[in-house]
Structure formats: C-alpha cells, structure tokens
Amino acid sequence: xxxxxxxxxxxxxxxxxxxxxxxxxxxxxxxxxxxxxxxxxxxxxxxxxxxxxxxxxxxxxxxxxxxxxxxxxxxxxxxxxxxxxxxxxxxxxxxxxxxxxxxxxxxxxxxxxxxxxxxxxxxxxxxxxxxxxxxxxxxxxxxxxxxxxxxxxxxxxxxxxxxxxxxxxxxxxxxxxxxxxxxxxxxxxxxxxxxxxxxxxx
Amino acid sequence: xxxxxxxxxxxxxxxxxxxxxxxxxxxxxxxxxxxxxxxxxxxxxxxxxxxxxxxxxxxxxxxxxxxxxxxxxxxxxxxxxxxxxxxxxxxxxxxxxxxxxxxxxxxxxxxxxxxxxxxxxxxxxxxxxxxxxxxxxxxxxxxxxxxxxxxxxxxxxxxxxxxxxxxxxxxxxxxxxxxxxxxxxxxxxxxxxxxxxxxxxx
Numbered sequence: 001x002x003x004x005x006x007x008x009x010x011x012x013x014x015x016x017x018x019x020x021x022x023x024x025x026x027x028x029x030x031x032x033x034x035x036x037x038x039x040x041x042x043x044x045x046x047x048x049x050x051x052x053x054x055x056x057x058x059x060x061x062x063x064x065x066x067x068x069x070x071x072x073x074x075x076x077x078x079x080x081x082x083x084x085x086x087x088x089x090x091x092x093x094x095x096x097x098x099x100x101x102x103x104x105x106x107x108x109x110x111x112x113x114x115x116x117x118x119x120x121x122x123x124x125x126x127x128x129x130x131x132x133x134x135x136x137x138x139x140x141x142x143x144x145x146x147x148x149x150x151x152x153x154x155x156x157x158x159x160x161x162x163x164x165x166x167x168x169x170x171x172x173x174x175x176x177x178x179x180x181x182x183x184x185x186x187x188x189x190x191x192x193x194x195x196x197x198x199x200x201x202x
Numbered sequence: 203x204x205x206x207x208x209x210x211x212x213x214x215x216x217x218x219x220x221x222x223x224x225x226x227x228x229x230x231x232x233x234x235x236x237x238x239x240x241x242x243x244x245x246x247x248x249x250x251x252x253x254x255x256x257x258x259x260x261x262x263x264x265x266x267x268x269x270x271x272x273x274x275x276x277x278x279x280x281x282x283x284x285x286x287x288x289x290x291x292x293x294x295x296x297x298x299x300x301x302x303x304x305x306x307x308x309x310x311x312x313x314x315x316x317x318x319x320x321x322x323x324x325x326x327x328x329x330x331x332x333x334x335x336x337x338x339x340x341x342x343x344x345x346x347x348x349x350x351x352x353x354x355x356x357x358x359x360x361x362x363x364x365x366x367x368x369x370x371x372x373x374x375x376x377x378x379x380x381x382x383x384x385x386x387x388x389x390x391x392x393x394x395x396x397x398x399x400x401x402x403x404x
Contacts, residue, residue, distance in 0.1 A: 120390075122400060155401045163388040164397065176388060183385030186365045186378060188322075195366065198324060199357045 002191065004030070004095040005184055006087065006113050008106045009177075011121030012151035014133040016167050017100055020121060023174035028181065034087060034099045037063065040078040053083060070112055071105035084112075096181060103157040110160075117184050118161040119177065124168050126151075204393065206232070206297040207386055208289065208315050210308045211379075213323030214353035216335040218369045219302055222323060225376035230383065236289060236301045239265065242280040255285060272314055273307035286314075298383060305359040312362075319386050320363040321379065326370050328353075 011017050025031050037053040039060040048054045055063070060079040063069050072081025082099060090097050099109065109116050123129040129151060133144050158164055163180050167173035188195065213219050227233045239255040241262040250256045257265070262281040265271050274283025284301060292299050301311065311318050325331040331353060335346050360366055365382050369375035390397065 122396070126400060152401070155397070158397045158401070159390055159394075161390050163385065164390050164393050165388060166396075176384060179381040179384035180388060182378060182381035183365065186367060186382060188361055188363050188366050191366050192361075194324070194368075195357070195360045198328060199354070199360070 001094045002185070002193070004091045004093065004097055005181060006091060006109070006116040007096060007098045007181065007184075008109050008116055008118045009098055009100050009121065010103055010106050010119070010154070010157075010161070011167075012123070012129060012154050013147045014129055014136065014151075015121050015123050016132070016170060016173070017121055019170045020165075020167060020173045020177060021098060021100065023170055024177045024181075027174055027178045030094070030096050031181070032090065032095050032097050034082055034090075034097050036080050037069070037083050038078060038080050040080075053086070055079075070099075071101060071108045073102070073105070087113075103154050106157070107160065115190075117163070117180065119163045119165055119180060120158050120161040121165045121167050121173065122155075122158070124166065203296045204387070204395070206293045206295065206299055207383060208293060208311070208318040209298060209300045209383065210311050210318055210320045211300055211302050211323065212305055212308050212321070212356065212359075212363070213369075214325070214331060214356050215349045216331055216338065216353075217323050217325050218334070218372060218375070219323055221372045222367075222369060222375045222379060223300060223302065225372050226379045226383075229376055229380045232296070232298050233383070234292065234297050234299050236284055236292075236299050238282050239271070239274075239285050240280060240282045242282075255288070257281075272301075273303060273310045275304070275307070289315075305356050308359070309362065317392075319365070319382065321365045321367055321382060322360050322363040323367045323369050323375065324357075324360070326368065 009017055009021065021033060035049065035053060037055050037060060039055055039057045042048065042054050046052065057079065060081070063081070063083065064072060068084050069081040070084045070087060072079060087097060101109070106118055110118060123132065130148060133139065133147055139147070165173055165176045184190070211219055211223065223235060237251065237255060239257050239262060241257055241259045244250065244256050248254065259281065262283070265283070265285065266274060270286050271283040272286050272289060274281060289299060303311070308320055312320060325334065332350060335341065335349055341349065367375055367378045386392070
C-alpha cells in the first residue's frame with residue numbers, strides 16, 4: 001500500500017479554507033484533517049484525540065523540547081501544534097492528511113516531509129478578499145486591516161508552494177483541490193511498487 | 203493568459219491510449235491531439251492540417267535537417283513527426299496539446315520543452331495487457347509476442363515520466379488523466395501572473 005499524502009493548505013483569513021476542506025471531504029473518501037495538540041482547556045463537547053489532543057502547558061513544552069511537533073505556535077496564551085508521531089502514523093496507514101496551517105509553519109513541514117504537497121488558496125482578487133472579510137461582520141475595522149496586511153505578507157510565500165487554488169466558488173475550489181490530490185497520487189515516485197511489479201515481469 | 207500544457211502520453215500497444223484520450227476530450231473543453239507531419243500519401247477523406255500535415259519525402263527530410271521537428275520516426279517506409287512550430291503556436295494560443303508518442307520520443311520532448319507533462323498509461327497487470335492484445339484479434343502470435351517484449355522495454359522508462367495512469371476502465375483512466383491536467387494548471391510556476399497581481403496590491 002502507498003503511504004498517504006501530507007497536504008498542507010494555507011491561505012489568508014477569509015479566503016474560505018474551512019468550507020473548501022469540508023466540501024472536498026464530501027467529494028473524496030480518503031481525506032482527513034490533522035488533529036492538533038493544544039494546551040487550551042477542552043470546551044464542552046470537545047473530545048481528546050478527535051478535536052484536539054489536550055495537553056497541559058508542561059506536557060506541551062516537553063513536546064517542543066523533544067522535537068515531537070512538526071510545527072507549533074503560541075496564540076492568545078495557548079499552545080497549538082501538530083504532533084509528528086501522529087502525522088507519521090496516519091500517513092503509514094495510507095491516509096491523506098490535511099494540515100491547515102500558516103505560511104511559516106508550512107515551510108517547516110516541507111523541510112521535514114519532503115514529499116508534502118503544499119497548496120495555497122487564493123481569492124479571485126484582493127478586493128474580493130476584503131469584501132469577504134467585511135461580509136463576515138465578526139471583525140472590527142482594525143482587525144480587518146490587520147488581516148489584510150497579513151494577507152499581503154502571506155501572498156509573498158505563494159511561489160514556495162506547489163499549487164495555487166483559486167477559490168471563486170467553494171464547489172469549484174473543492175473540485176480543484178481534489179484534482180490535485182488525485183494527480184499527486186499518480187506521481188511516479190509515489191508508485192514505485194506498481195512500476196516494480198510491471199517491470200519485473202519476464 | 204497562461205500558455206497551454208504540453209502533455210505527452212505514452213503506454214504499450216493495447217493499453218487503450220486512444221480510448222482514454224477520446225473520453226478525456228469529452229470530459230474537458232481544452233484538450234487537443236497534436237497533428238503530426240507525415241510523408242505518407244493521404245488516404246481518402248484525410249484532410250491536410252487536420253489528420254496530418256502531408257509532406258513529400260524531400261520536404262520532410264528538409265524539416266529533419268533544419269531541426270523543425272520535436273521528434274520523428276521512420277515507420278514502414280514513411281516518416282512521421284511532430285512539427286515544432288505547430289506545437290509552439292498551439293501552446294501560445296493557450297491550448298492543452300496531447301502528444302501520443304513512444305518512450306524515446308518523449309525523452310526528447312522533455313529536453314526541448316522542460317514544462318511538458320509526461321504521463322504513462324499502464325495496464326492493471328502484465329497478464330491483463332496480454333489479454334487485451336489477444337482480445338483485439340488483429341495481430342498474429344508473432345506480433346503479439348513482439349508487442350509484449352516492447353512493452354517490457356517501455357515499462358523501464360516509467361520512472362522518467364511524471365505520472366503513471368492506471369487504465370483499469372477507460373472511464374476511470376480518463377478521469378485520472380483529466381485530474382492531472384487540472385492539477386498541472388494550478389502549479390504555482392504556471393500562475394505567476396495571478397500571483398503577481400495579488401502580491402503587488404498595496
């Protein structure tokens with residue numbers, strides 16, 4: 001069995017990453033979102049190992065020291081990160097795993113997992129991104145400006161990604177994303193067993 | 203506008219390349235088969251520039267000398283080849299062009315067109331290929347044996363291709379092929395204009 005794909009998905013706040021992932025999961029049967037570790041307290045209904053791997057600050061800091069995370073951030077006083085062992089184990093099971101992470105983390109993933117597939121979701125235009133952010137009506141003007149500045153920074157990383165996915169509509173973007181996954185699974189270097197089987201015929 | 207993709211499709215005789223291409227063309231609206239040049243005489247109904255570019259032997263040999271073919275072969279006393287100018291012009295129009303060619307020619311294409319996408323169609327197994335060849339009932343035993351020997355040789359080139367497409371059913375293989383084309387069009391290096399447009403926003 002071929003190992004699963006490690007798929008990194010980035011894109012600015014408001015571009016619709018969550019909706020695209022949700023729809024892509026409906027369109028294909030082997031697509032899983034990575035479970036992060038966090039030092040944040042579980043909220044009602046959140047299950048350990050499903051929504052997050054819940055850790056104490058001490059446990060999380062030990063994971064950082066022992067290099068057991070592929071990437072991590074501290075955000076609003078809590079740690080969030082991706083356990084290396086979990087990712088490796090899921091890939092070995094043949095599962096295609098999505099990591100939805102920021103640009104800096106993505107670069108670290110690519111160093112650690114050379115065969116990771118890096119995808120960046122873009123809006124049709126910068127103006128459209130602004131419109132979507134304002135449309136959410138959940139952020140004040142200051143926050144929106146900060147998010148747009150951040151988007152500009154993030155866009156500079158696109159050339160380091162393998163694929164750029166246009167999100168004009170969620171349906172189209174999800175289909176594009178699924179096409180990338182299908183294509184990547186056909187890369188020759190991921191099918192050496194199949195090739196071996198055919199070439200060793202006498 | 204982005205230039206079109208140059209897609210090379212190879213695979214052993216009997217694997218079903220023609221049927222896969224035919225179905226893939228129905229599934230997508232920007233996919234064209236390259237028109238070859240030949241020194242063979244036109245058959246009734248064949249149109250110059252549609253089925254082939256018909257040339258005299260002298261004209262064809264001049265094209266070889268002047269390096270105006272991306273690849274060529276002599277087969278049963280006639281020349282067949284792909285005119286470089288034609289391919290370049292079609293790609294500039296934004297058309298995705300399929301070249302259905304043999305492994306040796308594919309390697310030359312990759313040297314000349316660095317961004318060409320090389321796909322190799324494989325049967326589910328060697329036995330299945332043999333079964334399909336016999337099923338055609340158009341070749342004698344000797345020809346079938348020669349084709350199977352040739353298939354073994356061709357399989358050794360697979361690692362030099364970008365993608366390996368399993369042809370279990372024509373429908374599935376065509377969908378795989380179309381997924382590769384969609385994915386390749388999203389490669390960041392093919393979308394520099396879009397990225398430029400987003401990053402230059404102040």
